[in-house]
Amino acid sequence: MKPAPFRYVRPQTREEGLEALARYGEDAKVLAGGQSLVPLMNLRLARPKVLVDINRIPALGILERRDGELVLGALVRHRQLEGDPRVWEACPILSRAAACIGYPAIRNRGTVGGSLAHADPAAELGCVLLATGAVVVLESSRGRREVRIEDLFVGPYTTCIRPDELLVEVRIPAWREGTRWGFAEFTRHEGGFALALAACVVHLDGEGKVTSARVAVGGVSPLPVRLPEAEKSLRGAGLSKEGIAQAAACALSLEDYDDVHAPAWHRRQLGRWLLLQALQQAAGGGS
Numbered sequence: 001m002k003p004a005p006f007r008y009v010r011p012q013t014r015e016e017g018l019e020a021l022a023r024y025g026e027d028a029k030v031l032a033g034g035q036s037l038v039p040l041m042n043l044r045l046a047r048p049k050v051l052v053d054i055n056r057i058p059a060l061g062i063l064e065r066r067d068g069e070l071v072l073g074a075l076v077r078h079r080q081l082e083g084d085p086r087v088w089e090a091c092p093i094l095s096r097a098a099a100c101i102g103y104p105a106i107r108n109r110g111t112v113g114g115s116l117a118h119a120d121p122a123a124e125l126g127c128v129l130l131a132t133g134a135v136v137v138l139e140s141s142r143g144r145r146e147v148r149i150e151d152l153f154v155g156p157y158t159t160c161i162r163p164d165e166l167l168v169e170v171r172i173p174a175w176r177e178g179t180r181w182g183f184a185e186f187t188r189h190e191g192g193f194a195l196a197l198a199a200c201v202v203h204l205d206g207e208g209k210v211t212s213a214r215v216a217v218g219g220v221s222p223l224p225v226r227l228p229e230a231e232k233s234l235r236g237a238g239l240s241k242e243g244i245a246q247a248a249a250c251a252l253s254l255e256d257y258d259d260v261h262a263p264a265w266h267r268r269q270l271g272r273w274l275l276l277q278a279l280q281q282a283a284g285g286g287s
């Protein structure tokens with residue numbers, strides 16, 4: 001099917017982009033990689049009156065290390081996350097997860113900002129960035145605000161981004177010594193969307209004790225979430241077999257989420273199993 005008619009604007013600078021969003025408000029939609037928006041428009045599930053194509057705004061394409069952080073512009077493509085040595089070095093879990101997004105053609109176009117703004121509960125980037133403690137920067141012509149990644153998602157396919165706001169960059173604390181990680185997902189076929197996934201970033205001291213832990217699952221509840229109980233049970237202990245099993249079991253108490261692909265009980269069991277795998281990877285030296 002073809003999309004409903006729309007007006008197309010292509011700003012060349014961030015300021016022009018924000019101006020367009022301020023002018024058209026709820027009638028406008030940002031176009032980034034188009035890998036989620038365009039199919040929705042073709043199915044006429046989305047009918048924006050105006051498309052604001054941000055692909056010609058160079059400032060949104062940055063990828064750099066700055067003040068102990070990895071900074072990713074909204075237009076960084078999944079493919080860059082997968083292959084860029086700076087990402088592997090500063091945040092290897094992100095490269096690993098990006099490689100699981102769809103197919104190469106999707107990864108060549110899809111963007112960090114688009115994936116987060118689309119907020120699919122089972123998207124790899126949302127879940128993994130929860131485990132890293134990322135901060136998202138949102139801008140509008142009214143100003144700029146920084147939002148913790150856990151405050152970005154408010155429901156399935158819903159974020160706190162306002163219609164006149166642009167997600168401009170994501171800032172991720174770079175790896176420090178003693179950081180371990182794990183990532184696991186379940187898909188029904190190679191390259192397919194995950195049914196559920198789990199990610200953890202754990203910091204160990206010199207004696208093998210967990211000093212901090214961030215644990216997240218996606219596809220198990222209506223939005224990707226951290227598991228504070230699991231994190232609490234890991235802190236202060238080593239990554240023992242029993243400790244990992246106890247932490248993973250926290251996925252069983254998550255809020256119901258079911259759709260045509262899987263009932264809630266199945267998603268919770270998957271969450272527990274995937275978290276077990278992710279934590280075992282971390283215990284085995286994922287670093």
Ligand SMILES: Cc1cc2nc3c(=O)[nH]c(=O)nc-3n(C[C@H](O)[C@H](O)[C@H](O)COP(=O)(O)OP(=O)(O)OC[C@H]3O[C@@H](n4cnc5c(N)ncnc54)[C@H](O)[C@@H]3O)c2cc1C
Nearest residue numbers: 030032033034035036037102110111113114115117123167
């Ligand atoms: C066949 C197929 C398989 C896929 N498999 C996976 C998968 O396994 N895992 C996965 O995570 N994703 C998957 N995707 C989705 C893909 O990752 C998309 O690239 C991503 O969800 C959206 O990114 P985008 O840059 O294409 O955004 P777009 O489609 O351009 O936009 C998506 C939404 O985000 C908004 N938006 C975009 N950028 C911004 C911004 N900077 N600020 C504010 N709002 C913005 C748009 O207005 C729109 O509402 C798949 C897609 C397809 C077609």
